[in-house]
Amino acid sequence: MPTKFFRSVILSTSLLLGVVACEAQTSQVKKEPIQMTSPASGSEMFNSYCAPCHGKEGKGNGPAAASLKIPPANLAELAKKNEGKFPADHVANILRSGVGGAHGSPDMPVWGPLFSQVSGRNDSIVQIRISNLIHYIESLQVK
Numbered sequence: 001m002p003t004k005f006f007r008s009v010i011l012s013t014s015l016l017l018g019v020v021a022c023e024a025q026t027s028q029v030k031k032e033p034i035q036m037t038s039p040a041s042g043s044e045m046f047n048s049y050c051a052p053c054h055g056k057e058g059k060g061n062g063p064a065a066a067s068l069k070i071p072p073a074n075l076a077e078l079a080k081k082n083e084g085k086f087p088a089d090h091v092a093n094i095l096r097s098g099v100g101g102a103h104g105s106p107d108m109p110v111w112g113p114l115f116s117q118v119s120g121r122n123d124s125i126v127q128i129r130i131s132n133l134i135h136y137i138e139s140l141q142v143k
C-alpha cells in the first residue's frame, strides 16, 4: 500500500529530526559544580573559573567560547581599552554583581555567590579571592 509506505517514511524522517534537535541542544556549555581552589592563588582561580570561557591568557578564546551566544570579553585588553589604566574596580564590581548588575549576562556567571560558596560564606575570604584574581588578570594585560 503506497499511502502506508509514505506515512512510515514521514514518520521516520520526523524521528530523525527529533534526534538531531536533541543533539544540537546538548552541545550547550556543560555546567559543572564549582571546584575548590586556593584563595591565595589568582592563577589557580583564573584557570579553574575563567579560562574555560576567557582562555588561559584571557583573550576570550577558551574552549567553551564557541558555544556561547555572547562572545567572552578579551580580559587581556581591559587596560588598553581604558586609556592604559587597568580598571580594577570595574572588574571587582562585575565579579561581585555580574555584568550589567544583579541580573548578569546570560553567559557570564555572577561570581559573588559562587565565591562565597567556596569560602565557607566568609566575606573576607571572598574579598581575598577577588583581589588575588584581579591581580592575576592585571598581569595578563597586553600593551
Ligand code: HEC
Pocket: 029, 045, 046, 049, 050, 051, 052, 053, 054, 064, 068, 070, 071, 072, 073, 075, 090, 091, 094, 095, 099, 105, 106, 107, 108, 109, 111, 133, 137
Ligand atoms: C561561561 C563563560 C564565562 C565564564 C566561566 C567567565 N566569563 Fe567572564 N564573560 C563571559 C561573557 C560571555 C562575557 C561578556 C558578557 C556581556 O558582554 O554581556 C564576559 C564578560 C566579562 C567581563 C567584562 C569585561 C568588560 O569588558 O567589561 C569580565 C571583567 C569578566 N567577564 C571576568 C571574568 C572572570 C574574572 C571570570 C572567572 C572568575 C569569568 N569572567 C568567567 C563569559 C564567561
